[in-house]
Amino acid sequence: MISWSDFADRYGLTKTQSKIVAALADGQIRSRDELMAAAIGRKYSCDRLISVHVSRANARLKVHGAEIEFVRGSGYRFIPETAA
Numbered sequence: 001m002i003s004w005s006d007f008a009d010r011y012g013l014t015k016t017q018s019k020i021v022a023a024l025a026d027g028q029i030r031s032r033d034e035l036m037a038a039a040i041g042r043k044y045s046c047d048r049l050i051s052v053h054v055s056r057a058n059a060r061l062k063v064h065g066a067e068i069e070f071v072r073g074s075g076y077r078f079i080p081e082t083a084a
Contacts, residue, residue: 011064017057024068024078031075
């Protein structure tokens with residue numbers, strides 16, 4: 001199993017951003033609520049919190065050719081970098 005710290009080291013992500021990527025690493029689509037539980041562990045009244053973390057993580061991920069993709073009506077999925 002891949003640890004969140006592996007993503008922090010590889011992509012230069014914060015702990016929360018890395019936990020989001022680790023939750024998505026299996027290629028499955030996850031909802032905001034699932035990511036909130038995995039990354040933060042408690043419910044906030046602002047469901048946009050995950051969107052902000054994903055947006056900031058994407059800025060760092062895209063430098064490496066990876067990204068977190070939004071799937072309308074479903075949630076998010078991780079697209080790892082492709083080997084050149």
